[in-house]
Amino acid sequence: MKVVMDVNEIKKTIPHRWPFLLLDRIVELKPGVTGVGLKNVTISEPFFEGHFPNESIMPGVLIVEAMAQLTAVVYCKGALEAMKESNEEVAATAETVAEDIDISSRVGYLVSIKDMKFMKPVVPGDQLRLRADIGKSYGILSKVKVSAHVNHECVASGVLVVSQRPE
């Protein structure tokens, strides 16, 4: 499977860190449009300590958080591309742009969680294959269709609304 972004690149794009960075790898990416990311779930995750002591289940809200983080990556990469296009000089030194401008500070906020369904518990050993498709936007808000699969089986899906950070 092709690695589009490894975890180091993800960390340059979004500000989340341990124990809350819930994205290990990006395997497909169309900046600003769509992305597929992986999250490997292991028993060493801190949340399994309490959720639950006798039965390890990844909290549904953290699956949503992982989806939101993937959305942030797709969104930020899109914003970065747009910035590059709007400034051709910068495009010549694309590599340094990412370092000069702290793109992670541009990550917006989660605004709404709609129609989220959790079809199956996610447990240690599972690999979440997360997908985010950015849909229609109005003003600073955008609708994002998200899903999570384990072994080609859908474990969660729904719609998020995210906002740009107000300028």
Next chain:
Amino acid sequence: MLTYLETKELAQERRQLTDRLKEIIVERLDLEIDPKLITDDQPIFGRGLGLDSIDALELFVVIEDEFNVTVYDDNIEVFSSINKLADYIVENTEE
């Protein structure tokens, strides 16, 4: 001058559009209100129907899906009432 019948027909068409708008809004935005209780000039946002800026996105999507009409970001006053919205849809629908 329009004849009485023509005027009546226009009024009926308008009524159909506003009724449909109310039903769609209630259904798609999951409002707990009878569509028949919404009046044509009642504000959609804030104290009127109680919608907020987050619902504006859904409303935008609904209007685009159902009527194939795009409301642009700088045109938010279109969402101020059912009547305004109906006007906008009529103006921007290609016959």
